[in-house]
Amino acid sequence: MKKVIVAIMALVFGAVNAQEVANDSVKSISIDSLQQAINLHQLKFDALNEQISPLQEQVDKMAKLKISGYIQAQFETYDTWNAGIHGVSPVTGTAPITNSFSIRRARVKFTYEALDGVKFVLCPNFEIDRVRLTDVYVMLNDRWTNTFSLWIGLFNRPTYEVEFSSASREFAERSLFTRILYPQERDQGAKLEANFMTKYEIPLKLQVAVLNGNFATGSAANQVKDVDNSKDVMARAVYSLKFPSKGLGIDFGGLGYFGNNEVITQTATPAIFTDENGNKFTPKVGDNLKKEWYGAEMQVYYDFLGGTSFKTEYVRGTLSGFKAADFPTQVNTLFTNNNKVRDIEGYYLSLIKNVGKDHMLSIRYDVFDPNTKKSGNEVATIDDLKFKDWTFAYQYFFDENIKIMLSYTMPLNEKSANPAITNPDFANVDHIDNTLTLRFQAKF
């Protein structure tokens, strides 16, 4: 019996043991299959990784290209049509055009940052009848101190109002003296900028630019290369003060423009010029006529019931003007002082107030005197009349991309009873030339 019991127990033990062995073998298979599944997924992940890596490289390259731009479409009503501003002269003998829709800007800016500190910028402006390049430059930043940057190409001349984009500007147009002294705002050349804030925490910015100096004078074909050998030099310094506890920031600085207009041709009967004092002279080919001025600027930002700013710039110096008929290559159509060298002065004062998040009100008084040596009845030509412009503007920021601007400009010219002024529009009267602009801007 004992033998039978031992035999049964041995059998049962064997069966139990066999079951455990069977269980173990199932577990072993399960782990292997799990391992296989993991390996299979690992292979799939590796394959995906291989596929994604080149795509990632492409995405990284694409991320170096930034595209921005804006469109400004507007409706304007004018008291009179001013061909100099609006670009199209009315047909003689027809009724003047007093209102118009127009596309003011349609710009797309491509910025490619090849490496940290190397930027290529290309910004075409699309117009109804042509495409014009506005900004085209290479910018090299110094990688070691993050302080200096070198710009080469076509870029904004370094002044506050010129560099402040028209997409952000509080008024429909820049002040009169900026438009006259810096036609089309840009010029071709090289610019060295030093910003001591990043590395040294000194809020000082210095800019020195060497420019062809003839951009936007004469026809568009002139803009390809310089028309003379002389170059213009601009230098500007801006220092920023911050008083965070008072919500106050003040930027102030100065600039100098050192250039000249070289007489590159003369007419068969040599054209006679007048100098700053009204004395006549006949310049020879190769003579340099003065084009230099000094200026100062200040922008004050104050956080009082929302943002408030006061901005001003002042310039005083000498500018020479060429007559379109005699010197078509060099004429600045906005400086109508034909064949004259003149002491000039210009400034603006503007006050801007944000109301809530979406509204901005602004007012500007700007002055340009094309001949500081004469005033009142001494002024014997329209070209020498001083202009004082008032501009009132309101902006509504519809969303982050769209804003609507209503701007009203009232140019007031100096009155001169000098009988030499015979044009009835200006003879001892203020020329009626106010403009109301309703502008829609989409920015991306």
Add this chain to the structure above:
Amino acid sequence: MKTTKLKAALIVMVVMGIGFSFTAINKVTVKGSDTMVILSQKWAEVYMKKNPGASIQVTGGGSGVGLAALINGSTDIANSSRPIKTSEVEKLKARYNTMGVEIPCAKDGLSIYLNKANPVSSLTLKQIGQIFAGKITNWKEVGGADASIKLYGRESSSGTFGFFKDNVVKTDFSPSCQTLPGTAAIVNAVKKDRNSIGYGGAAYAEGVKDCGVKKDDKSPAILPTAATIKSKTYPITRYLYMYLKSKPTGETKAFIDWILSPAGQGLIEEVGYYPLK
């Protein structure tokens, strides 16, 4: 006459525009730094419990994204783990005519994460910069094993990326630095790879080891601890900021005042950062 009617119509449009835009919404939106999301959400949650009428909406996206949202008007507060850039202040000046308002609200230390099996335990700031710039590529160059260094970092929109680049790397990151979406992902990657190195908030260092950081060859290695970060003896210490367009008012002011009060500052260490005082 036509012109008069036109001008009148324009004025009516403007008045209507003003009327519609003054609709009051009593909600505060906070956007920006991913590093600060948990902290900011904690603040919002506790503040809303104490002030049932308040609505604080917190989202991340990165410091750069938050500051861009502040500039374009789509957020009231931008959280940033780096100081605002000059170019961003210029945009605030152009759009809002203010310099912006900077409010430091907490302190943080950036840890250098190493795998626990890595024999290297300390590095100088210069060595860390050179490693992430790709100038040092093998651990043996800094006293470790003969193995290539695997780099993990954040996306360029991240304030942590910006702060680390400006203060440690000081040049371009190595192209081989793999960007990951968030500090937790970096910690996870370093945990798995013994030859890897990453950076991120000191609070996230779980399952990895913190690398001691030396200011230079002669300085002692400092680990990112509460004491060294608070006292700023740890070399990679930073402030966490909130930025506003202009001085806060209403609910935004109340929320910020509360964050800077002992009640708000008291919550900071719970989520792994350090109070201002």
